[in-house]
Amino acid sequence: MSCLLENNRRRGKNRTPVVALPCKVCGGPVSKRNQIGICRVNKKCRQAAKKLHDHKYHLTHRADGSRQKDGESRPHRQTVTLPEDGIIDDTAVYIAVNGLRRIAMTHRERVEAVRRLLLQGGSIREMCDNLHVQPKIIREILDELGFECVRNEHIAGSRIMIILPKNRNRNRSDM
Numbered sequence: 001m002s003c004l005l006e007n008n009r010r011r012g013k014n015r016t017p018v019v020a021l022p023c024k025v026c027g028g029p030v031s032k033r034n035q036i037g038i039c040r041v042n043k044k045c046r047q048a049a050k051k052l053h054d055h056k057y058h059l060t061h062r063a064d065g066s067r068q069k070d071g072e073s074r075p076h077r078q079t080v081t082l083p084e085d086g087i088i089d090d091t092a093v094y095i096a097v098n099g100l101r102r103i104a105m106t107h108r109e110r111v112e113a114v115r116r117l118l119l120q121g122g123s124i125r126e127m128c129d130n131l132h133v134q135p136k137i138i139r140e141i142l143d144e145l146g147f148e149c150v151r152n153e154h155i156a157g158s159r160i161m162i163i164l165p166k167n168r169n170r171n172r173s174d175m
Contacts, residue, residue: 024048079132080104088112099130114141124149124161 023030023039025048030039038049084106095103096113097120105113110131117127127138139149142163149161 081110082106084108096131099126102132105131110137111141111144114138115145118142118145118147118163124163 021030021037022028023041023045024037025045026039026042028039028041028045030037036049036052038045038052040046040049079102082104088109089105092103092105093109093113093116095101096105096109097116110133113131114127117130122130124135124138128135131138142149146166147163148166149163152160152162
């Protein structure tokens with residue numbers, strides 16, 4: 001029995017919570033160890049606490065896994081475009097197509113990488129993830145290659161974009 005009492009004493013179960021400040025949402029008691037000042041007792045408080053936690057988490061965590069200090073601006077995730085040198089680096093294109101790591105490329109190398117991803121049947125999301133660029137840039141490159149992005153017509157309210165050639169037959173009389 002003395003082991004159970006000692007265990008409870010170490011865990012702090014016999015202690016009464018110290019009230020430091022009222023909850024920011026409902027005004028209820030908040031323990032001294034609570035760092036955000038929201039009690040999580042009712043649903044409204046839990047939602048506010050989760051929202052605050054998520055906000056702070058995304059401010060402090062970077063895409064590469066390292067932490068960011070408060071007040072430090074977050075770097076843009078897009079890779080840098082190098083000036084044109086007239087050479088297409090096949091190694092850089094291979095790294096980008098396979099999504100091995102982030103790599104700076106020239107515009108012509110990006111176009112070649114998008115062309116290869118198209119041949120492999122890659123989606124816009126895969127292209128964005130592999131090249132570390134925004135969808136807007138992928139759409140511009142697809143436009144250069146003679147393709148366009150349209151919403152999937154077969155699913156009502158779909159947000160899925162599909163890639164189609166610009167010179168396709170748009171006649172609906174054959175359906």
